[in-house]
Amino acid sequence: MLTRATTNAVAYxxxxxxxxxxxxxxxxxxxxxxxxxxTSFLVIDxxxxxxxxxxxxxxxxxxx
Numbered sequence: 168m169l170t171r172a173t174t175n176a177v178a179y180x181x182x183x184x185x186x187x188x189x190x191x192x193x194x195x196x197x198x199x200x201x202x203x204x205x206t207s208f209l210v211i212d213x214x215x216x217x218x219x220x221x222x223x224x225x226x227x228x229x230x231x
Contacts (some may be wrong), residue, residue: 197212200220202223205223207220215227
């Protein structure tokens, strides 16, 4: 059985690892979905100037 301190340490470490992966992904050319809990990439529509998530429906306008 894990102590409360160990459980918190494991949860903190996993959230830190997810945060680092997101930062690495954002450094590339692919856009990461910004909604809470969605772990997908945005699909870019260059003609309309928007990007959208096929999982949650989030839409983002692209700056040109």
